[in-house]
Amino acid sequence: MTSPLENLLDRLRSFALKQGLQILIEHPIDYGVQVVISDGRYEVPVNLYTTGRMLVGGKASPLRSQLQEWATAHQAGKVAPPGRVTAAHIGVDEAGKGDIFGPLVIAGAVVLPEQSTLMQSLDIRDSKTLSSVRIRELADWLVNRCPVEVLVLSPVEYNARYAELGNLNKLLGWGHARVIQTLHTRTGVAAALSDQFSERPHIQQALTAANCPVVLEERPHAENDLAVAAASILARAAFEQAFEELRRKSGLELPYGASDPAIPKFLQQIHQRWGEEGLRRSAKLNFKPVKAVLGG
Secondary structure, eight states: OOOHHHHHHHHHHHHHHHTTOEEEEEEEETTEEEEEEEOSSOEEEEEEETTSOEEEOSSSOHHHHHHHHHHHHHOTTOOOOOOOOOSOEEEEEEEOTTOSBSOEEEEEEEEOGGGHHHHHHTTOOOGGGSOHHHHHHHHHHHHHHSOEEEEEEOHHHHHHHHHHHOOHHHHHHHHHHHHHHHHHHHHOOOEEEEEOOOSSOHHHHHHHHTTOOOEEEEETTGGGSHHHHHHHHHHHHHHHHHHHHHHHHHTSOOOSSSOOTTHHHHHHHHHHHHHHHHHHHHBOTTSHHHHHHHHO
16 A cells, blocks of 8 residues: 555656656655755755655745645645634644754644634644745734734754753743743633643643643644644744744855755855854754764
8 A cells, every 4th residue: 555655755746747847856854755846946845754744845936835835735644624612722832843944933822712713714724734925824813813922942042942951852841831821821721732742741840840720731733723723823934934034144045944955065154154153043053964063
């Protein structure tokens, strides 16, 4: 039986052939394959995962939009749209933890049961299945309709906090708890839901340490909840905005993710121009390619 990954890869190859696009690279990544596609002017990386999910990366371009539309329409193993909210709660999610460049963003949103129908009609769902344009549109809508909190840890702040805690999951637990506590203080909502990113209760431990009375639930695939889906949209929108600002300030077309073959080249350029401090201000130092440059 053909796996979801093989099925997706075959369909992407067929689509590229029909559209006159060129596949430049196919190479393995964690839990999947990255395919780099070109139209002769732009190059766009597309990550295909063993679960059947797809993530289109790269800078905004006509080719990226074309591939994002195709990915949204042909996502394998596509999860059902989030169901109705039955009780007010806080949803939290993050963006940028798998990207070498740019910040880590953790966002939260409070959703009420009476908002369910409207949010479903707007197709509020996991940001991984939405285009960048739609993410920005929905993020603007959410900011004006729901209590939200967005924590953006710049690379400098991320690296300092990582050095203090010594572990990414502990850092995520601290950040999720901070967002939850802030929304609880503002709204009084005392229930929260997060995607499960660790076997250890890092978020609950951080909430307990802060004397926050929120009842937390963690579960896999929590993005099928409207509040978590809303948080994923807010986090992704803030991450992409900060990433584009980093590109503008550095003058470099920095790639998303951690597996793009051009990443070592950019790390070397930053190190040569601005030294270790330049890397500290643009990249997450715990990633192996960054350590390799600093070690060299």
